[in-house]
Amino acid sequence: MSKDNQILEEFTSKEYEHGWSVNYEADEAPVGLNEDIIRWISVKKEEPQWLLEWRLKAFKTWQSMTEPEWANVQYPKIDLQALKYYSAPKQKSKPKSLDELDPELLAIYERLGISLNEQKRLQGIAVDAVLDSVSVATTFKETLSKLGIVFCSFSEAVKEHPELVKKYLGSVVPITDNYYAALNSAVFSDGSFCYIPKGVRCPMELSTYFRINAANTGQFERTLIVAEDESYVSYLEGCTAPQRDENQLHAAVVEIYAGAHAEVKYSTVQNWFPGDKNGKGGIYNFVTKRGICAGDHSKISWTQVETGSAVTWKYPSCILKGDHSIGEFYSVAVTNNYQQADTGTKMIHIGKNTKSRIVSKGISAGKSQNSYRGQVQVMKRATNARNFSQCDSLLMGDRCGAHTFPYIDIHNPTAKVEHEATTSKIGEDQIFYCNQRGIATEDAVALIVNGYAKEVLNQLPMEFAVEAQKLLALTLEGSVG
Amino acid sequence: MLSIKNLHASIEGTPILRGINLEIKAGEVHAIMGPNGSGKSTLASVLAGREEYEVTEGAVLFQGKDLLEMAPEERAREGVFLAFQYPVEIPGVSSTNFLRTAVNQVREHRGLEALDAVKFLSLMKEKMKLVEIDQKLLSRALNEGFSGGEKKRNEIFQMAMLEPKLSILDETDSGLDIDALKVVSNGVNQLKSAENATIVVTHYQRLLDYIVPDYVHVLYKGQIVKSGTKDLALELEEKGYDWIKEEVESKAIV
Ligand SMILES: Nc1ncnc2c1ncn2[C@@H]1O[C@H](COP(=O)(O)OP(=O)(O)OP(=O)(O)O)[C@@H](O)[C@H]1O
Ligand SMILES: [Mg+2]
Numbered sequence: 183m184s185k186d187n188q189i190l191e192e193f194t195s196k197e198y199e200h201g202w203s204v205n206y207e208a209d210e211a212p213v214g215l216n217e218d219i220i221r222w223i224s225v226k227k228e229e230p231q232w233l234l235e236w237r238l239k240a241f242k243t244w245q246s247m248t249e250p251e252w253a254n255v256q257y258p259k260i261d262l263q264a265l266k267y268y269s270a271p272k273q274k275s276k277p278k279s280l281d282e283l284d285p286e287l288l289a290i291y292e293r294l295g296i297s298l299n300e301q302k303r304l305q306g307i308a309v310d311a312v313l314d315s316v317s318v319a320t321t322f323k324e325t326l327s328k329l330g331i332v333f334c335s336f337s338e339a340v341k342e343h344p345e346l347v348k349k350y351l352g353s354v355v356p357i358t359d360n361y362y363a364a365l366n367s368a369v370f371s372d373g374s375f376c377y378i379p380k381g382v383r384c385p386m387e388l389s390t391y392f393r394i395n396a397a398n399t400g401q402f403e404r405t406l407i408v409a410e411d412e413s414y415v416s417y418l419e420g421c422t423a424p425q426r427d428e429n430q431l432h433a434a435v436v437e438i439y440a441g442a443h444a445e446v447k448y449s450t451v452q453n454w455f456p457g458d459k460n461g462k463g464g465i466y467n468f469v470t471k472r473g474i475c476a477g478d479h480s481k482i483s484w485t486q487v488e489t490g491s492a493v494t495w496k497y498p499s500c501i502l503k504g505d506h507s508i509g510e511f512y513s514v515a516v517t518n519n520y521q522q523a524d525t526g527t528k529m530i531h532i533g534k535n536t537k538s539r540i541v542s543k544g545i546s547a548g549k550s551q552n553s554y555r556g557q558v559q560v561m562k563r564a565t566n567a568r569n570f571s572q573c574d575s576l577l578m579g580d581r582c583g584a585h586t587f588p589y590i591d592i593h594n595p596t597a598k599v600e601h602e603a604t605t606s607k608i609g610e611d612q613i614f615y616c617n618q619r620g621i622a623t624e625d626a627v628a629l630i631v632n633g634y635a636k637e638v639l640n641q642l643p644m645e646f647a648v649e650a651q652k653l654l655a656l657t658l659e660g661s662v663g
Numbered sequence: 664m665l666s667i668k669n670l671h672a673s674i675e676g677t678p679i680l681r682g683i684n685l686e687i688k689a690g691e692v693h694a695i696m697g698p699n700g701s702g703k704s705t706l707a708s709v710l711a712g713r714e715e716y717e718v719t720e721g722a723v724l725f726q727g728k729d730l731l732e733m734a735p736e737e738r739a740r741e742g743v744f745l746a747f748q749y750p751v752e753i754p755g756v757s758s759t760n761f762l763r764t765a766v767n768q769v770r771e772h773r774g775l776e777a778l779d780a781v782k783f784l785s786l787m788k789e790k791m792k793l794v795e796i797d798q799k800l801l802s803r804a805l806n807e808g809f810s811g812g813e814k815k816r817n818e819i820f821q822m823a824m825l826e827p828k829l830s831i832l833d834e835t836d837s838g839l840d841i842d843a844l845k846v847v848s849n850g851v852n853q854l855k856s857a858e859n860a861t862i863v864v865t866h867y868q869r870l871l872d873y874i875v876p877d878y879v880h881v882l883y884k885g886q887i888v889k890s891g892t893k894d895l896a897l898e899l900e901e902k903g904y905d906w907i908k909e910e911v912e913s914k915a916i917v
Binding site: 611614615616617618619625629630632635636 | 734744750
């Protein structure tokens, strides 16, 4: 065994930090998946008839579909009939304000380092906290509503702004899109809704924090972001889950709509429980995220730091419909131990002079498998489309794998598409150089990896970037050193 | 300060160092010369703790402690500094960030508190003057795309920042232009004190005009075959290594 691998072997895996769970009284759906369960969810959420019908239609569509198998991931089939599709902490009465929120729930978020107390929070970030199937609190609602911005849980949006939800729900990710999106459309329970009116620049970061607590429950949240013409919003998403021996399913859908000259930045730091050192347990993260640059000169930018989950299947995409619209995808995906990630993006150029940029940095350690899968499609009408893709892989040790699957599909001769890919190994030389300056191996690896991922981390809002850097180091602590 | 006794080391089963003996006291400068492949960089690497090299025999004491027992980062924190013959590039990591991590880990080991950003930057400013290194270079990724000379200068800058007890400069002069050579040597001389010691590995007598050694050793086939004063370097410059090789071979025959 070479020295490199010895270094990798020497460190034992660091435990997942957010693996605890709490016991609270929950309101849960019975186990299983059928039309009655869907009706049960809809009644529970006091939904209008049109939404129930939409769910049932999605369910029918889903029944005719089969689970996709093209991704470069392997896992035992999930028994969807063995899951619960709704679980919510029982709250004595619906709290009218944050002050009335059950202290037990507040404590859960405090422990995760997310304060729901507006006074205590750094100004500049509003939070929607989603626990299992429901949103438990949203901060800064009043401040935002003065500007006409709607930021609330999805359920609340269905009640308060049905016309907006009806107009945009399923407009970017139709129910027929794919197996998991159809399933989500049938059983989704909650999520965040965000609406930025014309000409408004959202003055703070909006963020949703997803936490799975309940066992044997699938989490299916739905996020919808609508940015009207000339508006701007930066949106953050964070997630964690308790450490459990069985696998848990998370199948979310995120839809983004950007009007003319609007800009949406969507950042994710995904830290679902990845399973233990031996590959036991962990979240199956099968997510559909898509944005449409509907108006001219609009821009959607996805930034993701993927550190958790046992299996990740996720391709945040942009449909560049408006002329001069811009789509960006910045990703760092880290896999360690037995994690598997198949992630990337799709850039679909429809409008003229559209531009896309893809920067993907994969880091694999342990016995993990890390795949980049990206598609760049240039339609007939898309004169002068430009794409630049940079896909880098960093390997630690020789038992992990990195794979790149770029698909390029061009129907207009004026398109310029560039693809660059590199694979490197964390060098023993680099680690020794750091050691020789007094830096411990673990810190050396953190430095080297953060340097490697810098271009992506730089895209994150400051507070998140620091968090993401720590998370990268933590995920790899135990794999390399 | 440093006491090397009968040091043998091999790499992948091939013996490279074959019985090195060397005593270095605080305040001294020792020059090590010798033909290509004689084991100079190997000696430096073994002292710094590179694990590919297996020490098969001998002992090394550094300030009374067993150096060979220590992990590479411990040796560095105890005060061993190696200016690499071929410094490594670390993409995306700024020199500033790198050095701040290093300096603070070394300080922690020495029981000093960590430097905050302000104090660290003022220390950097002070040391930058010493080796006349450009701020711009330090805000770039560590050694990435640096010219050969820039890398060498950066090594000495790092040495100034870390304030080691024993500095080993492995061919720091190669790749430096004449002006840079003067600047770098001047920096090394200013860092010299009665408490620290320096080993300079070089092929050129010219460097020794600037960094004047107390002793000059010739390494050949993994052994120190001749030691002397600065005059030995001059003699080597004039005559090359053949006469030493002959001396060694004839002794071997006898
Ligand atoms: N992995 C290896 N396997 C076998 N021999 C090796 C290995 N690595 C280094 N060597 C040999 O060890 C010897 C000593 O190398 P070293 O780098 O110490 O020489 P040096 O004196 O520093 O030379 P230079 O003046 O060229 O820098 C060389 O002959 C080299 O080829
Ligand atoms: Mg050498």
